[in-house]
Amino acid sequence: xxxxxxxxxSQSELDGMLRQWQSxxxxxxxxxxxxPPRAPWWxxxxxxxxxxxxxxxxxxLIGVAAWRIPRPAAxxxxxxxxxxxxxxxxxxxPVEHERVVTRYIYRQEPSHELTFxxxxxxxxxxxRIIRRNDAQH
Amino acid sequence: xxxxxxxxxxxxxxFSFAYRMTRRADTAEDVTQECFLALVRxxxxxxxxxxxxxxxxxxxxxxxxxxxxxxxHGEDALExxxxxxxxxxxxxxEVSFAVERAVxxxxxxxxxxxxLFEYEGVSLEEIAQITGADTGTIKSRLHRARERxxxxxxxxxxxxxxxxx
Numbered sequence: 001x002x003x004x005x006x007x008x009x010s011q012s013e014l015d016g017m018l019r020q021w022q023s024x025x026x027x028x029x030x031x032x033x034x035x036p037p038r039a040p041w042w043x044x045x046x047x048x049x050x051x052x053x054x055x056x057x058x059x060x061l062i063g064v065a066a067w068r069i070p071r072p073a074a075x076x077x078x079x080x081x082x083x084x085x086x087x088x089x090x091x092x093x094p095v096e097h098e099r100v101v102t103r104y105i106y107r108q109e110p111s112h113e114l115t116f117x118x119x120x121x122x123x124x125x126x127x128r129i130i131r132r133n134d135a136q137h
Numbered sequence: 138x139x140x141x142x143x144x145x146x147x148x149x150x151x152f153s154f155a156y157r158m159t160r161r162a163d164t165a166e167d168v169t170q171e172c173f174l175a176l177v178r179x180x181x182x183x184x185x186x187x188x189x190x191x192x193x194x195x196x197x198x199x200x201x202x203x204x205x206x207x208x209x210h211g212e213d214a215l216e217x218x219x220x221x222x223x224x225x226x227x228x229x230x231e232v233s234f235a236v237e238r239a240v241x242x243x244x245x246x247x248x249x250x251x252x253l254f255e256y257e258g259v260s261l262e263e264i265a266q267i268t269g270a271d272t273g274t275i276k277s278r279l280h281r282a283r284e285r286x287x288x289x290x291x292x293x294x295x296x297x298x299x300x301x302x
Binding site: 007008009010011013014015017018020021022023024025026027030031033034035 | 140141144148149152153156157162166169170173174177232233235236237240255256283286287288290291292293294
């Protein structure tokens, strides 16, 4: 059976049919493929890509440089640093004991002259009669 | 616009366009990835005076799709008709499958005009920017594509495959 020969869809019918063709959604992992999540720095260091010829050339250069660097011929060994040994010794040292000399120094007080005001009359007069030793005689 | 923002905004349109042009999800995925990697690696190649980010990305996608098309169909196949749609509706009972097959029978240049205009909402002027053709040519391709689809899809109209409803 030849279906609907010489038949055509109207513009609106065509629009309706076109809308029924859906495309699948974009996969979620597409973003990670375009923008890969950043690895930690220590993984990025190891992930640095170096072309093999560059790596080989660098190794060869390092080897040649190490071979060509002049080495000091029979250089005397560097003086050893003096070893510090802590030793404790007991040393007897004669000690002179100080002599303590005690001296008494008397100093005469400066003369003190009595003033007239210091002379006060006694409150009770007690006269004492002192006999002379030769009074018997 | 940063590439991340452009991705969030346009990756569905690019993927959808690539899928409808190639009808292969894996190829559409590769095309979408290449589009945005091109934007990430060479952002200076985008010239805002020549179009929007969307048209720039769709133009990259178009070039990749057409390269894929030439690789599989040959260099001069862009203007040729696609594979013939089977007249037997029993092989395509779903309307969506029938539409997909009918679009596939269109020449590649008509396909891209139709898909960009009908499905991605791109204007005729923008399609002209994407394809490098003038607007009149795009309009003509779109008209011819729709005329062919009106005839090709007539057996699949809503009243039923065999016209019994």
